[in-house]
Amino acid sequence: MPTYKLTYFNAKARAETARFIFAVAGQEYEDNRLKREEWPELKKTMPFGQVPLLEIDGKPLAHSGAINRTLARRFKLYGDNESEAAEIDQVCECLVDLGLAMRNYFHEKDVARKENILKELLETEASKHFKFLLNLLEANYGGNGFYVGNRLSLADLDAATYLTDMVARVPGLKVTEPKLLAHVNRILETPALSQWLKKRPQTPF
Ligand SMILES: N[C@@H](CCC(=O)N[C@@H](CS)C(=O)NCC(=O)O)C(=O)O
Missing domain, CATH: 3.40.30.10 (Glutaredoxin)
Known part of the structure; x- marks a missing residue:
């Protein structure tokens, strides 16, 4: 072991x-x-x-x-074949991009620049990435299951922590898209x- x-x-x-x-x-x-x-x-x-x-x-x-x-x-938790693994990577990379946008805000020390980054995050940047994620989710069984295939994968787990733990660090930022939220809740409600x-x-x- x-x-x-x-x-x-x-x-x-x-x-x-x-x-x-x-x-x-x-x-x-x-x-x-x-x-x-x-x-x-x-x-x-x-x-x-x-x-x-x-x-x-x-x-x-x-x-x-x-x-x-x-x-x-x-x-x-990496899909059932190479094609699913690639799709899982795609979701994770989309989350990396969202994370980068948020980290620019977390790490900025200059008050005025920080405010501008926050404004951009709240008005355009975050929703752009949320929409990308929604497109990926909806492309698989209408968005009512998992990101990839018909079982839990790394993509679902990565999304579940990014869209809750990470998003919560940005003042005023919320995921409001019902399907993204329902997916996160489904994943976080799994017993483990x-x-x-x-x-x-x-x-x-
Ligand atoms: N590409 C690396 C980045 C790791 C990274 O940025 N780690 C930060 C914490 S989130 C760190 O170690 N910071 C302390 C330091 O750089 O001294 C990864 O994804 O693991």
Whole structure:
């Protein structure tokens, strides 16, 4: 049985999709949450100077996308064939773009520029990405099931944390599109995930 250790800060952000995968797979893992004061020293030992880092039997793997895809492959959450895997990637990349738009806001220090980024996010940028996601969701069984195929995949789990945990960090931003919301709720209500949501550490983001 392989061992899994996921290292990240005490936050959801770039590690939560991997935690969702572990929850759904029923896989034990070490959820190693760093204290801020530990980071400067530990950073020097990280392959890319950043987290998340997943160790499988002690072998390190960095970059959240690589981590998520590796876990999804292992736990059969990466579609049933190459074409479905590509469609799953497409949803995840769409979420990466949405995440980039939001991270520009989180990381901006200049007050005026931050306000402008927020305005753009609320007025155009976020809804553009929500619409892309809706198109992808609706293309599969009218949007009443999963993003890809007829079972849960990495795409659904990634969307579920982005459209809740990440969106909640942007003041005034809400997903209002009924099908996107219904999908997120369906996913979060699966027993393994609703259990994880109840027991996961409460963190601001
Ligand atoms: N491409 C990487 C980006 C990782 C990243 O930006 N990590 C941030 C936290 S979300 C980090 O380690 N920040 C601390 C630092 O760079 O010192 C991924 O997707 O995992």
